[in-house]
Amino acid sequence: MDTPPFTLKARDFGPDFKWGVAVAAAQNEGAWNQDGRGPSIWDVFSRRQGKVKNGHRPTIACDFYHRYKDDLMLVKALGFKVFRFSISWSRVLPEGTGKVNKEGLQFYHNLIDECLALGIEPWITLYHWDLPQALEKQGGWTSHLINRWFNRFATLCAEEFGDRVKHWIVLNEPMGFTSLGYMLGKHAPGRTGLSNFLPAVHHAALAQADGGRILRDSVKKAHIGTSFSCSEVLPYTDSTLDIQAANRMDILLNRLFIEPALGKGFPDEGMQLLEKLRLHNTTWKYTNRYAFDFDFIGLQHYFPVVIRHNSFIPIIQASEVKPVTRKVPHTAMKWEVNPNAFYHILKKFWKYGAVKEIIVTENGAAYHDQLKDGVVNDVERISYFQQYIQAMMRAKKEGVNVKGYLAWSLMDNFEWAEGYQARFGLVHVDFKTQLRTIKNSGYWFRSFLGGHSG
Numbered sequence: 001m002d003t004p005p006f007t008l009k010a011r012d013f014g015p016d017f018k019w020g021v022a023v024a025a026a027q028n029e030g031a032w033n034q035d036g037r038g039p040s041i042w043d044v045f046s047r048r049q050g051k052v053k054n055g056h057r058p059t060i061a062c063d064f065y066h067r068y069k070d071d072l073m074l075v076k077a078l079g080f081k082v083f084r085f086s087i088s089w090s091r092v093l094p095e096g097t098g099k100v101n102k103e104g105l106q107f108y109h110n111l112i113d114e115c116l117a118l119g120i121e122p123w124i125t126l127y128h129w130d131l132p133q134a135l136e137k138q139g140g141w142t143s144h145l146i147n148r149w150f151n152r153f154a155t156l157c158a159e160e161f162g163d164r165v166k167h168w169i170v171l172n173e174p175m176g177f178t179s180l181g182y183m184l185g186k187h188a189p190g191r192t193g194l195s196n197f198l199p200a201v202h203h204a205a206l207a208q209a210d211g212g213r214i215l216r217d218s219v220k221k222a223h224i225g226t227s228f229s230c231s232e233v234l235p236y237t238d239s240t241l242d243i244q245a246a247n248r249m250d251i252l253l254n255r256l257f258i259e260p261a262l263g264k265g266f267p268d269e270g271m272q273l274l275e276k277l278r279l280h281n282t283t284w285k286y287t288n289r290y291a292f293d294f295d296f297i298g299l300q301h302y303f304p305v306v307i308r309h310n311s312f313i314p315i316i317q318a319s320e321v322k323p324v325t326r327k328v329p330h331t332a333m334k335w336e337v338n339p340n341a342f343y344h345i346l347k348k349f350w351k352y353g354a355v356k357e358i359i360v361t362e363n364g365a366a367y368h369d370q371l372k373d374g375v376v377n378d379v380e381r382i383s384y385f386q387q388y389i390q391a392m393m394r395a396k397k398e399g400v401n402v403k404g405y406l407a408w409s410l411m412d413n414f415e416w417a418e419g420y421q422a423r424f425g426l427v428h429v430d431f432k433t434q435l436r437t438i439k440n441s442g443y444w445f446r447s448f449l450g451g452h453s454g
């Protein structure tokens with residue numbers, strides 16, 4: 001795709017625009033059984049044969065638990081002012097509920113203090129997919145008790161960290177963890193089917209709003225959001241069937257969680273699955289409880305999808321026409337590179353009148369990086385970031401109130417079912433030695449951010 005030469009600087013987005021990097025506990029921390037941490041669903045799931053590529057496990061990951069000071073120095077060296085991380089629930093509450101693990105809390109206290117000492121703003125994600133295994137044993141996200149458990153966890157984090165942390169993201173991509181973990185079985189805990197998916201969706205929609213309320217009550221001057229995955233959805237042809245199929249996919253991928261959060265309840269047009277969800281005996285009376293007045297909506301965008309009608313696929317009757325088939329540019333994950341789709345999805349989410357502010361809480365790309373003579377010359381990733389930042393500027397100029405951009409990710413990490421093979425970092429990690437090497441995309445960011453004081 002032809003894009004104009006890249007001439008932007010971070011300061012063109014304004015002095016209060018937030019530039020940062022994001023990580024997540026299960027993907028970075030390691031130290032899976034140290035200092036009293038309980039196992040999470042990813043520790044258990046990754047032991048099951050064939051679930052994670054190459055049998056990789058998150059037991060050590062980037063060893064961030066022990067190396068966070070050095071890693072924060074990298075954040076600083078690259079010029080980022082925001083560091084987004086998540087709290088490992090089973091590190092602070094090893095059983096998910098009940099007894100608090102003081103050493104686990106201390107780790108996050110230290111991490112937060114270190115960020116502040118370096119002039120980096122800490123942003124906390126409460127839940128980034130690593131449910132305590134002890135709770136999964138009792139039903140996990142399918143149990144109605146999950147909301148009580150989650151509220152306890154949220155209250156603990158708000159009370160412990162809320163004096164110093166003002167920016168909060170309640171859930172990371174509820175569509176991601178409910179569909180991959182409870183419908184398709186591709187992510188932990190590996191459950192499948194509507195009977196797991198529907199209650200998980202209902203409980204996650206409640207948790208995102210309850211979490212917001214808890215933070216509002218306990219954290220003074222909090223800036224509260226929650227993060228949604230989003231993909232522009234395009235029909236493969238202009239046939240009515242393809243258009244309808246794309247519409248169904250749009251409901252699922254983009255609308256399922258934001259609409260209840262904005263007080264609209266679940267979207268239900270023309271889709272058996274969502275009709276079932278609405279009829280699920282508990283949901284009607286919860287429409288108000290699903291809603292919360294978020295200060296910002298976190299958008300996480302990686303790729304668009306092209307959809308065609310497919311009557312062999314139950315319920316949704318739609319399937320994706322993959323980028324490889326369409327012969328369009330794509331990343332090592334085989335995800336389409338298409339900055340226009342990013343522009344369109346920003347516009348689409350902004351059109352929900354009730355959204356006050358958008359922060360791009362994740363965007364980035366995996367490539368087949370090569371470390372040669374101490375250098376990773378990841379030109380494709382640089383071009384990716386340039387194109388996506390340009391698209392974001394276009395949306396901003398047209399009135400979308402986008403106030404921040406957090407690159408995924410600081411460093412290569414445990415990429416869920418892809419293991420360590422998929423590398424998304426601005427910093428290369430040698431997982432045998434834990435040696436970090438700043439990639440050229442990291443240096444590129446440093447010069448892009450140069451002198452930016454926001």
Ligand code: BGC
Nearest residue numbers: 024172173176229362408415
């Ligand atoms: C998740 C990250 C993940 C990234 C790339 C997002 O859906 O929040 O944890 O690593 O996508 O797959």
